[in-house]
Amino acid sequence: MGKWGGNYLGQTALRAALTALLLLAVLCSGASAQVAESGPPLEGDAYTAAETAYKAFGQGDYKASAASSAEAVALRPDLLRLHLLLIDSLIAAGDLTRAEQATKTASAAFTGSQELEGRQANIRQRLAQQPASEGYKALERRDAKAAVRAARSAVEYAPDSISYRLLLLSAQLADNDLPAALATATEAIARDRANYVPLVWRGYINQRLGKRADAVSDFNAALAIPGLTATQQKNIRLIAADAALASSDFNAAIELLGSYSRTDPKVITRLADAEGARQQRGTLPNNSNNMPTPVQECSTTVNGVVCELEAPAVLSTLIPGASPEEKAAKEVFEAKERAYRAERDKDYSLAIVEARKAVQLEPEVAASRLLLVNILMAAGRPGEAEAEATKAIEAGHSSAEIHAQRGYARSKLRKFSGAMSDWETALKRGLPPTQAHDVRLALADAALASNDPMRALRALQKLSVSYETAIRKAYALQALGRKEESLAEFRTAERLAKTAMQSDGALRAQINTLVELERKPEARVLFDQAIAQGRLGSIRDADIGYLAVAVGNDEIALARFDRAHARGQLPARATIDAGYTAMRRFENPKAIAYLMEGIDAKAEGRIDIDDQKLFETRRTVSDLARVWGINTSVSYGKVGSAPNPFLTTTVPSSYTSQLGTEFYYRPEGIGYRNGAIFELFGRLFETLYDQSGGPTGARTTQGMVGARWKPFSSANLVFEVDKLFALGDAARDDTLLRALYSYTVGTDLRVLDASWPTWYVYAEVDRFLEKRQLVVITEGRFGRSFRLDPISSKLVFFPHAVLAANYDDSFANPEAYSAGVGGSLRYWFGETKYMAPPSYWELTLQYRWRLAGDQRAQGIFAQTSINY
Incomplete structure (x- = not known):
């Protein structure tokens, strides 16, 4: 295989290594923990600096957090949590050198701190990433000596990382420095005695150094590690068999592999060599240094980077004259090897062709069918994988593994019911623990x-x-x-x-x-x-x-x-x-x-x-954008049905009509705060008609200025202060305190519903301070709103029942109670692309019957208003 360690340095290992680096970066991004400490409380400038640091950290400004936490540490070096905050800020900011120095400083003051030990390990792991990455790149470009230097640096930063030690070992093998590689393997074994990979590597190195007894001891020790999967056991035996064959120890090779099926290409190739050489049908070179190099595959798991060893693909070294069984096995083996190689190179089309050829050559072998299914899954073709797995099962090759793979294929196709059934079958039939x-x-x-x-x-x-x-x-x-x-x-x-x-x-x-x-x-x-x-x-x-x-x-x-x-x-x-x-x-x-x-x-x-x-x-x-508005209304009804702002009192039970206009302003910043509202306003009132012959027109012009405040976002409770000033001789100068509350349902326009329930209740308490007067009004309207789409989608008709109660101590009979029916028409206008119609015109007409109290409770009540 040459001095480069076979396929270990291929693209698969490199991708796994780079993925590992990314995982380590995530692993080490943890933040500071709160620590219980004694001593004086954090206060003053130190408290301010720490608070600023925590806030900056929470907002992702890690450099600012580092600067503020460094200030806090300088002021209060006795608090571990401030040191931890500084370290975490520097880590998050990517300043690992300063983070390591800050950790050393804190460790000198807080010996035995698990938090500091954990952070120091994380920092050194991250510092190891750069040289490790350089080591992989050096191996890829076949610069073995640069790879060794980089890998040593990574190991120095993270001595407990077996993956970095395996990187160093691979670099040393690439440099053909077997003694150094042997020392590295021995150190890795001491660090993790439950890991079979360093042991097998040491066996390989001892074999190449001619230390056959030591190699056998290492391979046996690897096989004795508890918890190995069947696949791991098999690969160790295959690698040990390669070592035995390299030493012409044919009996050992046969003993290692004799229990495996002879239909397995990797097994039959080695067994054929061993048996043929033992029977003098072929010759094998007796050269320990010529042992094939194992293939190392590394992958990222939740436990970090995990490396596995696989026996390399080898071709039979027998001279011509092999048996038909061996020739057939060789043909199948070569097809499978081409499939494996093509899959590793992501040439899935070729891999599928070769895997199908293997199935055709040995249709009775479940392993070949499973290989085809696996490659189809790797190629992103779960539909075909499911079909091939089903063919295998129907052909009598049902096994736990084939059901498991069909389950994965069906899961990809979102056929969850079938996938679960397959997986449950696979579990019942027995699968390796992993x-x-x-x-x-x-x-x-x-x-x-x-x-x-x-x-x-x-x-x-x-x-x-x-x-x-x-x-x-x-x-x-x-x-x-x-x-x-x-x-x-x-x-x-x-x-x-x-x-x-x-x-x-x-x-x-x-x-x-x-x-x-x-x-x-x-x-x-x-x-x-x-x-x-x-x-x-x-x-x-x-x-x-x-x-x-x-x-x-x-x-x-x-x-x-x-x-x-x-x-x-x-x-x-x-x-x-x-x-x-x-x-x-x-x-x-x-x-x-x-x-x-x-x-x-x-x-x-x-x-x-x-x-x-x-x-x-x-x-x-609309609500957020409103800065000012105008409300104008003309009302018609019995005297005393609404607060009377005028100096004169008309004869009870007579009808009047009044005009009221208000201009209001919401100051920016405080006018609208999430539904809490503050407004300044000015009002003018005037009597337009008086059935009893009382004053009307300019004589009754009443002015008001004031402010109102709705303190709660969710409750429509309003407090108001008014200053009344007379503009006509029938008006009054006074001060009015008001409290108003309303609860409404369905009073706004709707666009999906053609009709909807609507009701509201309203209560008002008015207290005039100078001309002592108390007025209390309550009213409830209950009905259903109908959007009049044939006329306009902005026009709403609201027929309703009304209940009303009134108390006014300026009347001989202060109380009045009524019930009635009525209807309102409301037309909304002024909408834009971004604002719902903010303004409306409304006309209301009601007739009320007196239930109790004064006669002013009964009669016609009408109002038209514009809210702009």
Whole structure:
């Protein structure tokens, strides 16, 4: 195979190594933990610096966090949590050199700290990534000496990483420095005695050095390691057989492989060489140094980079004259090897052709059929893989492995029911432990996707506790409504997570589950702690924004929405939610901009919301954008049915008509704060008609100026102060205090419903201070609104029943109670693309019957108004 270590340095190993580097980067992105410490509390400049650092970390500004935390550490070096914050900030900022120095400084002051030891290990792992990457690249370009130098540097940074030691070993083999490679293998064995790979490598190196006895000892020690899979055992035996053949120890080779099927190409090739040479039918070179080099394949798992050894493909070295059985086996072997090579090179078309040829040559061999199925799956052709697996099963080659593979194919095709049935069959027939573990996890995933959580729990029952099992149990329990149990499993998953992405996902699920359990305060504490510690970093900003909204942290929510928007990463669906978040933060211009962006996204088909939701969004823009308005009304009814701002009191039970006009202004910044409203206004009132002959016109002109405040976003309670001033001799100078409350349902325009229930209740208390007068009014209207689409989609008719009560201590009989019927016509106007119609004209006509009290409760009541 030459000095380059066979296929180990091929593209597969390089891709695995680079993937490992990315995984290590995620593993080491954890943030600071809170530590219980004694000593004086954090206060003053140190407190300010620490608070600034935590906030900057939570917002992703790691350089600023590092600067502020360094200031905090300088002021309070006795607090471990500040050192941890500095270290985490430097790691997140990518300044690993300073992070390592900060860790050394902290370790000198806080000896034995597990938090510092963990961070130091993470930092050194990350520092090892660069030289390791350089080592792989050097091997790829066949610069063995540069690879050795780089790999040594990686090992110095991360001495416990077996994958880096195996990189060094490969570089030394490439440099043909067998003594150094032997020393590296021995050091790796001492670091991880449960790993068979360094032992087999040392056996290979001892074999090449002519130390046959030591090689045999190493191979036997590798085979004795408990927990090896059948595949691992077989490959060790094949490699040991290569060593035996290289030493002409044919009996040892036959003993190693004699229990395996002779239909296996790798087995039959080696057995044929050993048996043929032993029977003097062929010759084999007796050269220990000519042993084929094992193939090392590395892959990234939840436990880091894991390397496996595979026996290389070899061709028979027999002289011509082999038996027909051996010739047939060789032909099959060569077809399979071409298939394997083509698959490794991602030439799937050739791999499939060669695999089909192997099936044709030995249709009775299940392994060839399984090879074809596996290659079809690797080629992304699950439909064909399912068909081939079905053919194999129908041809009598049913096995646990073929059912497992058909299950994976069906899962890819989203045929979850069939996939689960196959996997359950495979488990009943028996699979190697590792494969059974993976099948159970896949079965649980399919059950969850099929909304069958109990089946998922059954699949997971026999698995040991791990992140993979806990996270799936958590989601299954959640689907069953057993949220308290799911919360416990999410916590277990977070504790056992091996990567930041896994930990963040489990933590996020905990927070959401607490919200669903109506334990929002706990969810808020958990979320705020995570942000302060720099966690949840693997989750997108927009999703963090939604999580923050769920727990009620609008400050973080808006910051994350803003950051995602600035980076072009805010989904169109999130723009409306970002707008409402900005509204709750009283940032009205930003809220309007986000909501308008959402309205545009709906118009362009980038988000799918119904027209009513769109209308409500446009209504919110109308409310946010309003700075001023005018209300004008003309009313007709009995005296005393409404507050009387005039100096004179007309004869009870007579009809009057009054004109009222108001201009109001909402000051920017305080005028509209998420539904809480403050307005300044001026009003003019005038009596237009008096049935009893009382004053009308200019004599009754009444002026008012004042302010009103609606302090609550969700409750329509308004407090008002008015200063009345007389503009006519029948008007009054006075001061009025008012409180108003209303609750409404269905009073706004709707765009999806042609009709809808509508009702509202209204209460008002008026207290005049100078001319002592108390007025109380209550009214309720109950009916159904109908949109008059044949005339206009903006015209609404509201027939209703009315109940009213009135108290006015300026009358001889202060109380009046009535019930009646009526109808209103309301026409909405003034809409734009971004604003729902902000203005309306309304006409109301009612007739009320007195229930009790004064006669003013009975009669016609009419009003026309414009709200602009």
